[in-house]
Amino acid sequence: MKPRFSIVSLTGCSGCISTLISLDIFPQFLERTKVIYFPFISDTENIEDCDIALVEGCISEQKDITYLKKVRKHAKKVFALGTCAAFGGILSLSFSKDAKPISTFIEIDGIIPGCPPPSKLFGNLLIRLVENKEINLSEKVMCANCPLRENSEVDFNQKITRINPNPDEILIGEENLECFLKKGILCLGPITREGCENKCITLGFPCEGCLGPVSKDFTANVINFLSLTNLSEDLKNYEGIFYRFSKPKLRR
Numbered sequence: 001m002k003p004r005f006s007i008v009s010l011t012g013c014s015g016c017i018s019t020l021i022s023l024d025i026f027p028q029f030l031e032r033t034k035v036i037y038f039p040f041i042s043d044t045e046n047i048e049d050c051d052i053a054l055v056e057g058c059i060s061e062q063k064d065i066t067y068l069k070k071v072r073k074h075a076k077k078v079f080a081l082g083t084c085a086a087f088g089g090i091l092s093l094s095f096s097k098d099a100k101p102i103s104t105f106i107e108i109d110g111i112i113p114g115c116p117p118p119s120k121l122f123g124n125l126l127i128r129l130v131e132n133k134e135i136n137l138s139e140k141v142m143c144a145n146c147p148l149r150e151n152s153e154v155d156f157n158q159k160i161t162r163i164n165p166n167p168d169e170i171l172i173g174e175e176n177l178e179c180f181l182k183k184g185i186l187c188l189g190p191i192t193r194e195g196c197e198n199k200c201i202t203l204g205f206p207c208e209g210c211l212g213p214v215s216k217d218f219t220a221n222v223i224n225f226l227s228l229t230n231l232s233e234d235l236k237n238y239e240g241i242f243y244r245f246s247k248p249k250l251r252r
């Protein structure tokens, strides 16, 4: 029997769902499953029992919690789709909205991280879900297989003064040979889970951390990273720089 899927959106930009629809394997996904609830593209109103619910978006309002709990009640397994659902996401930076990951309110069975999830990783994980297999994410950080690491060991002594290269410094592919940290540009590779095939780095930009941390204790990772890096005063005071996708709420 085909596995039954629900695909649900909470507070987010719909980028994860759009990525899902544009995956090469999406037609195959539709053939091999029965999608019973997908309000983004269908008029179905009732949430029915399903095997797997994919939930995109964070919790930012009471009505999201009620909806999420209903989804959980009807699903055998629930997966957080994208960084908003897994960690709170970009909305965590807001002072007016209180963005929380879905695991704050329900038990989940795993995450498909990324903002949006990288297509190859997403496609592979989706096929595993269709085949009723466990999904495993790498436990390594981005630096572990970064092409820039081969040529230059990460240098934590270099003063970090910038978050992006200047336009004339953007080097793509094989032209891009030196670790960003060595060039004084902040790269969150040392505290970000690998899985995107170093997407931004190969396009000439440092990692901003959208795949989230390997360890659940992200704050400890950041503090450890901060203690190793020589960050300029400006960057030390730049709110959200380390928590662009999962900022814990400050008490104000």
Ligand code: SF4
Residues within 6 Å of the ligand: 011, 012, 013, 014, 015, 016, 017, 056, 057, 081, 082, 083, 084, 085, 089, 090, 114, 115, 116, 117
């Ligand atoms: S994780 Fe990123 S792409 Fe997905 S809904 Fe949130 S902001 Fe949009």
Ligand code: SF4
Residues within 6 Å of the ligand: 142, 143, 146, 147, 148, 149, 154, 178, 179, 180, 181, 187, 188, 189, 190, 201, 206, 207
């Ligand atoms: S810090 Fe960034 S550029 Fe340097 S090795 Fe790690 S992922 Fe690559």
Ligand code: SF4
Residues within 6 Å of the ligand: 115, 192, 193, 196, 198, 199, 200, 201, 206, 207, 208, 209, 210, 211, 212
């Ligand atoms: S390099 Fe970093 S910011 Fe870019 S897609 Fe990968 S995890 Fe996300």
